[in-house]
Amino acid sequence: MNTNLISRVDNHFEESIATKQKSKNVLSADLAKAIEQMFQCVNSGSKILACGNGGSAADAQHFAAELVGRFERERKEFGAIALTTDSSILTAVGNDYGYDEIFSKQVSALGKPGDILLAISTSGNSKNVIKAIEVAKKRGLTVIAMTGKDGGTMGRLMGPEDVHLCVPSDRTARIQETHLLILHCLCDGIDYLLLG
Numbered sequence: 802m803n804t805n806l807i808s809r810v811d812n813h814f815e816e817s818i819a820t821k822q823k824s825k826n827v828l829s830a831d832l833a834k835a836i837e838q839m840f841q842c843v844n845s846g847s848k849i850l851a852c853g854n855g856g857s858a859a860d861a862q863h864f865a866a867e868l869v870g871r872f873e874r875e876r877k878e879f880g881a882i883a884l885t886t887d888s889s890i891l892t893a894v895g896n897d898y899g900y901d902e903i904f905s906k907q908v909s910a911l912g913k914p915g916d917i918l919l920a921i922s923t924s925g926n927s928k929n930v931i932k933a934i935e936v937a938k939k940r941g942l943t944v945i946a947m948t949g950k951d952g953g954t955m956g957r958l959m960g961p962e963d964v965h966l967c968v969p970s971d972r973t974a975r976i977q978e979t980h981l982l983i984l985h986c987l988c989d990g991i992d993y994l995l996l997g
């Protein structure tokens with residue numbers, strides 16, 4: 802048995818549990834606000850656009866799948882689009898305008914007042930996500946931002962109508978793990994407001 806490996810694994814579990822405990826203490830109230838905003842948005846026929854890079858791109862897709870399909874209970878379909886999935890759009894916009902515009906162009910094309918942009922970045926500093934937020938604000942979308950560390954530039958762009966869920970950790974993996982928990986809280990809260 803490799804005890805070094807076992808102790809590394811144990812450390813990951815312990816750190817992850819501690820990050821989630823800390824997050825519960827600081828994020829619950831803002832999460833409830835985000836749930837209410839998202840429910841109001843999708844239940845009135847508007848939609849959520851979600852974006853992020855790498856692991857956060859996977860999170861954006863995971864969340865959209867649970868809104869369009871289902872989370873734990875049967876319910877009507879809700880509108881959500883991950884802006885990370887259309888390889889033709891991503892390569893055309895990336896090639897012609899630059900990688901920083903791959904999400905903002907889609908927000909310009911698809912975003913309408915009443916929609917929500919779910920912007921996911923562990924550092925809060927990914928330029929393409931920041932540009933998406935800037936365009937979303939110009940077009941009258943509300944922004945729900947999921948970040949970590951010090952919230953980065955994204956944190957500084959948030960207005961009073963927006964919700965900033967900043968995971969209290971400096972480690973990308975821990976932030977991502979907590980982001981997934983946050984996404985499931987959002988799905989559960991939306992289902993609860995609809996179904997009780």
Ligand SMILES: O=C(CO)[C@@H](O)[C@H](O)[C@H](O)[C@H](O)COP(=O)(O)O
Binds near residue numbers: 974
């Ligand atoms: O999943 C991981 C690391 O755990 C990576 O794929 C990570 O998401 C990528 O490096 C991203 O580009 C990081 O961007 P961000 O979270 O700072 O916006």
Ligand SMILES: [Zn+2]
Binds near residue numbers: 856974977
């Ligand atoms: Zn990862």
